[in-house]
Amino acid sequence: MKRAMPQAPDRSSTGLKASHDFWTDQIAQARPHTAPDQMAIVAPEMALDELQNRLSAESQTSWILVQPLSLEGARASVHLHTLRD
Secondary structure, eight states, rough: OOOOOOOOHHHHHHHHHHHHHHHHHHHHHHHHTHHHHHHHHHHHHHHHHHHHHHHHHHHHHHHOOOOOOOHHHHHHHHHHHHOOO
């Protein structure tokens, strides 16, 4: 059986590019005389901070939504994974 690759990395990279473009524009508008090399440092840092904050928030949310398995649920899960292998 062929497994599909998760699309999360594609979404993250697309979001990171959009965030980088946004911060590049924001810096250019707020500080029009900013040197390109300085902007090349600041905009990616801002974009990476946004991505890290978003991923951290998503991770915390997923932990909240996950409930521990009962003993029966754990046994069923082990049994299911054993059958797949």
